[in-house]
Amino acid sequence: MCNANILIIGGGISGLSTAWWLAEGGARPEVWDAAPRLGGKIRSHSESGYLTEDAAGILMNFHKEVDQLIEASGLSDKKISRGTDMRRYVVHKGELRPVPMKLPALLASPMWSLRGKLRMATELLVAKGGHERETVSEFIRRRLGSEILEKVMDPFIAGTLASDPDMANAWAVLPRLTALERRYGSFTSGMFINRVLHKKGRANIAEAFSFLGGMAQLTEQMAAHPAINTRRGFKAVDIEPADKGGWRVTGVDSQGIEITRRFAQLVISTPAPAAADLLNPINRELGKLLQGIEYAPLTVLHLGMVRDNIAHPLDGTGFLAPRQEQLSFNGNMWMSTLFPDRAPEGKVLLTSYIGGARHPHRCSWSEQQMVGNTLHDLRQLVGVTGEPEYVRRVQHTQALPLYHGHYYERTESIRSQLGKHRGLHLAANYLDGVSARDRIIQGAITAQRLLNSRQSVSRKPAAHVNPAVVH
Template sequence: MRGSGVPGDPQSGQARSGRTRSGRDRSGRERDFRARRGAVTGARPRVAVVGAGITGLTAAFELLSALPGAEVTVLEAEPVAGGKIARHRADGYTVDLGPNGFLDNGADTRALADALGLGPRLRPAADAARERFLLRGGRLLPLPLGAASFAASPLLGPAAKARVLAEPLVRPAAGEETVHAFLTRRFGSRAAALLAAPLVHGVTSGDPWTTSLDAAFPRIRALERDRGGLLLAALRGRLLRAAGRAGPPPRLTGFADGGMRVLVDALTRRLGERLLTGRPVTALRPAPGPGGGWLVETAGHEPVRADHVVVTVPAPAAARLLAPRLPGPARILTGVRYAPVRVVSVGYRRRDLAVLPRGFGYLTVPPEPTRILGVVHASVVFPDCAPPDGVLLRAFAGGAEDPGFAELDADEAVAVAHRDVTALFGPAAGPEFRHDHVWPEAIPQYTPGHGARVRALLDAVAGVPGLHLAGAAYHGVAVNECVRDARRAASEVLTALRAAVPAPLSRGGAPGPRDDTPHHTPRPLPRHEEKQRDRHDPDPLRTDGTDRSGRRGR
């Protein structure tokens, strides 16, 4: 992470000073670990991380936090790290080009921010952003937040509302379902027609008819299985909160003065010279000699030798690296499709708008005559992203159902966004600020069978010593999920390194590898079966910034 002024950055000079955060001399600890592991590899542990999106950066940070003496090298094809967590600043506006936050019920991202000393810079979305809307019939209609607002909402007629209220009587399904099929079964066809597209567009920009609910929204499936349905779960949560026995609903959280890029900048500073940008990895080869390991080849540079390689690039790039030696897993990765997303940001003076935007933003209900999937009222969510008299709107378009929007001329794309803004908020003139960005391979699409394919893929890779996969293509596309997957991969590497240390040596007087944790230690996570506890972030571009572009790592 680039950026400046991050409080509490005790590791920023760690590579030069040779001291840990606790102030203990590190050289003795490193020699001790090398002595123990030398019987196996003859050197201190070496790990290469391929890709410097949020997943790769987090994995590297976790490994260095647990093993400060390890040689960790992060290789990124692009000139700048961060993947989909990117930022544009101009004329007083700050635009997150990918995710603009994470939900605060995700312990992993919050723990990462705290470990980086970023706690004081965390900021929740403004209270004014709690309201959300659907665009239907040319009007912004609020999503009901309770029983009274649901009864009065014009989004559904009386018969459709009665069918929704019967949802607790619907029995759980046995097999996998698409999002549209699930909503139809539980709430009826009219509610599904209203909700399926906005739900999927707001998370994966995918097609509700082909998006697996079980893979993309496992928490919703868990509510059906464990809580008797979505309505009963929502009612139970409201009652518990009213009784003071449960906390508030999850809230979008970002970073002051810089947006989500603050997190990436802090990570890149911690990694320092270990992070090599402009280094596309071209091949992975088994290293010759008795020590084993891998040679990570990059264009125009000497190969990097590593005991373990953590591959965090998007599925297509990972498939190319695995194909020569693991054709089966590579075929699975090749089958993961990505949806393109275009982010068109426009800024206006408040005085130029007839109506000021309210709430978090809106998602479009088909067949509304617009190509915009949704709009985030960015300056309502985080007021510091626009000048005091400015209004910033981020429009998202393209996705799996309209990939051609990514091919439009930039002026045409901005004109589409401005036309929609004019219809809803009535600006008298064009935007004073505009920015257009295209992610050609933005978000992996979780189609039916995704979960089974991922389990088969990771089981196959688990049989290859020193090779690990992590990123948005596997267990979730939001920031929380990518950070959690990075910690899973880091935990795998640490477990393998500890297993390589001869038991008698690790039980001797010298501290074993498990003691090589001066501060932040990754929380062990299960291999595949970890439950997806977090809700998906409501930001339409769900990459919590892990790269899915095929070049930037996630």
């Protein structure tokens, strides 16, 4: 049994981000992943001239640390930004309506009743409130009223997080908005102050982008760091505290060959069920807490269409579907409008997200049912005629962890149990955010914690960041 310094179990974006920041800080981490490829659910697929994504198709960022990673990893030349003036649509009474991003235009939209407009306009006057168990629905209804919840926030939470706003924890799912309320008493005033700070160069503005070649460029570039040693197709099957400190970890390769090694620090970056299996033997309570984390199923359906067979100008990012509209999907993104090289010349790529916590049963539909139901809705909403020339379906039985119910109590209990084990860390999307941006930031935080615990002084420490700070 040989000794090493840091092992990361799980080579998705959480594990790779942690490894990358560690490597930048002077460490030489090792990453084990049971799959034959790294990147987790992030995967880009090129076929018949279409470039599709298995999971995240866009990265929304407002943290300088993400920019730092992209520049330092050599991805700047491949970064492609979404246009800032692109429209965002929502379905309202069976039609697509643009959702303005500026408050005056938002209030002037015909989607709202007079009462709804007045309710939104007076958010500044609503007393500060809320608590750690408040749901998204309760938070938005309390501050902005029911109309914006039903017409905008409900489809946003379902479409982007596969979650249910009636159950989702507001502090966890809407950290920026809830933090603005806690800090300024109102997120209307908070947004105004942040805009002033941005003009003075003290705050970051949000930017949405992807990469030439797809989102997989991000994870592939992180994994390619020369200081990171990766083992693919290598599954961790047992962990236990080592006699003289650190962790003894046993792994098995694809040929069934078993290897046991000792590491000073151990980071588990697998989904919660796999983490629970590893941790149950050493801490049954921690394993139980992790096993209780729910995941939503989600199907990503890509349709390649002839551009001339669609009446709508497709002049935006796509649209989201409120539950009251009773559509077959949660949202539809116009990927070929967002970024180049997503579809052949004269064709378009429309990507729908089906299922989630709101409609998990829809993930059991056959491909024929999914395509048929999706086309039925697209014909009415964007004027699709004819049939798709390209279809690709990606099914995730456990797509995203749900920050539902007593999320904060559960995560606090997880952290409490974790604190009993020196040199053991968790870095995964069931803690502190599911987006690629969140995972990069949390990777930096985890890496900093490990670097600080090392005996020797790192030659290039990872950035110390705090995602709870409002930018």
